[in-house]
Amino acid sequence: MRGAFLRRVGEAALLVGFVVATCFVLIRLAPGDPFYGPLDSATWSAEQAAVQRAQFGYDRPIPEQFLRYVWRLAQGDLGWSHARGQPVAEALATALPATALLITSALTLAFLLGIALGAWQGWRRESRLARLTDLASLTVLSIPEFLLALLLLIGPATAWGWFPTGGLRDPYLPANAGVLLDRLRHLALPTLALALPIMAVVMRLQAGATTAVRDAEFIRAARARGLPDRVVLRVHALRNSLIPALTYAGVQLSTALGGAVIVEGIFSWPGMGRLVVEGVGRRDYPLVAGAVLIAAICTVLGTLLADLALLWADPRRRRPS
């Protein structure tokens, strides 16, 4: 058991290393660099840029740069963000909580609601309402993510004015006003935009699995013991149909990070997504590397968590002790 765990951690570390190395190389292969200004720029002369490049070591071979990067990383130094004019660690420290909040709330909403609705829908497959929700999930799935975010921005935010159009908080909020409510109002639309497509998939997976387990012998046996229908669904059917949704959850953290790039852009959410877009655009090598490192670690942790959840859901996967 312990050996398996250590092997797993080793694999994860290898994966993170591979992802960071790939991005490290790819962004250096893209044209330009942090000191490559527009031709008519008054800021940098070619000579000044060359001096800067040499100062940050960008004129050396890429493998050497990578080794230097890893060496500094080992000492806890993520480098200097040229775009932000501050250490990468500081830039990430301000952006990460905003994204974590957005993704956590979106994934929680998507999975809790998706599993609940999907289980109900699969259990009552023949009812009219179930068919309606099935259609609704299909509709959401067929709308591209960015369009969904834009629709939310145009409708509830701009036209009807129920929600703010962007940002993390209201800068002009009077002191002692409802801070929590203000935060929630700002969080609502981006969360929804990120959660809805994931929720639609979770719902469909869960509905399919619930329908499949609905006619299982052990469900019939539970009924024969006199259990009420809702208990049979909640206790026996649900846990035995969670596996597809949990498996999907394992890969969702990375997808959500990708989705956050779009959603954060549309709702001016000051998170990692916007940071990465800015970093890539300005060839801010250290910032991109730092962001990718964080994303890779999150993805690996996500799959690890999902695997643990699968062990909980299905005792047959556990090794005999």
Add this chain to the structure above:
Amino acid sequence: MTEPTAVLDVRTLGVRRGGLALALDGVSFRVDRGERIGVVGHSGAGKSTLAGALLGLLPRGAQLTPQSELYLGGDAMHRADARRWRAARGARIGLVMQEPMLALDPAMRIGAQVAEAATAHGVARDDADARAIDMLAKVGFGDPRAAARAYAHELSGGMRQRALIAAAMLMRPAVLVADEPTTALDPTIQAQVLDLLDALRAESGTALLLISHDLALVSERCDRVLRLEQGRLVEDDAAATVLARHRIAEYRHAETAPPRPSPEAAPPVLDARDITVRYGRVEAVRGVSLALRAGEALGVVGESGSGKSSLAHALLRLVPIAEGTLRLGAGREGAEPIDLGRLHGEALRRARRRIQLIPQDAGASLTPHCTAESLVAEGLEVHGLARGAEALRRARALLDELGIDAALAARRARQLSTGERQRVAIARALAVGPEILVCDEPLAAVDEATRERIIAVLETQRRGGLALVVISHDLPAVERLAPRAMVMYLGRVVEQGASATVLRAPAMPYAQALVSAVPTGDPAATRRRIVLQGEIPAPASPPPGCAFHPRCPHPQKDERCTSERPSLVPIPPLESEHHAACWKLPLPPSR
């Protein structure tokens, strides 16, 4: 309106399930307190529909006809709503189902599932848990607390069924419906479970409705037998009367003419010597030897876990053979003798045309969305024997021989009945013209009519020169199909010889217990029966000495049985080629 003594009163019960024909039609009967009633019939006769109707658990789309009346202890359940049904289920009427592996929630501990039967009827959690532990002890768990913490996959089939019985009997219902409760179990375990059901019934006064396709089994265990045919109740009589009418016992004990063995001179088509199969440290098969000539048949019997299926897989090299040799003899059409044990890759694949397997649960081995004919034709194409239209034509011809007509052959596997699927699986194995056919439980879970049909098919093939290895729990069927038989226990052959001897008058105690477990229809047989204690030990750690000694009922077992392993020794008369492995055999005249 009903007499107070009837715990269950069924009047003109009918079930409509789409279509025009009723799944159950005008069934009326009465069950008194503590009565033992058997329900028999072919598959599709409405037995399981009846079980569902009695518990208000009909499949989706099925409903009671308006004239149906169903009284449970005087309550009119045909007018009951969901709430009243729920209160009755588990408390006043219980259900035990066929597949213990499927009937337990794989993700919930056994104790919780048993206790549920009490909490569902308003018993407090702590009390329910305590009752569940008591009940688990009563149904035969040596350590009920450990059992309560176990998950279904950690228990054997017999123990799972005991747990389900514990759940069904926890609230001491007035009626227990047992729908084929032992069909999925070994005969030795079957006897244990039926004894348990009967003991619980006698203790709590519960009436037992035992549903089974096996009239002999039901007659042994019940006072009265109901027989269903196409949804109608066609017989309701004392068990002995029904049995006599069907003369099942007579057919079971009929001296079937043993098939003539082929001339001794012919070399064997299959020659396996000292085959050992290992899975990691577990030895599933230990030094088994067998030889078959064309047109010969060998039966292999023993409990689950005795290594029968591993042996079958080893004969086809589907699992690696750790030790021993495996040879195919010179075949028909001048095929060369080959050392199957050493073949690899393409050569092994081609050799497999000569030895085919009908896997256990063969119906499930068919891809559900493929048509029967395409499944059979696939084998012909894979081995390059025919292609396209020609392969389909030959597939249809073969299926037709097995009683699957063109209309059925064009259906998809999932649309066929269990018996039909079984025959398609046989056709698939036969299509490539094998010389040896290994059948792993070809008759498990099929009704009497299908059973006869499959036996006839295999018998015809054997007469045509096919060599058969028949692995089965069904001892009477093995005896009819195979002139020779061997009994396996924990991976070793413990007795072998002519089927008429080994399966009727075996020499060693394990084989004796196995043979005595076969239902004969005679209630007195249950008293003569040797019911083995416990279950087959895990093959990972076989007991020292004679592997059977911990369960052996022999009165004189001693030190030697527990320390030294007996080998197969001939039993006189020597020309019978009867061998058994036991220290307590009557000594041969000279050794």
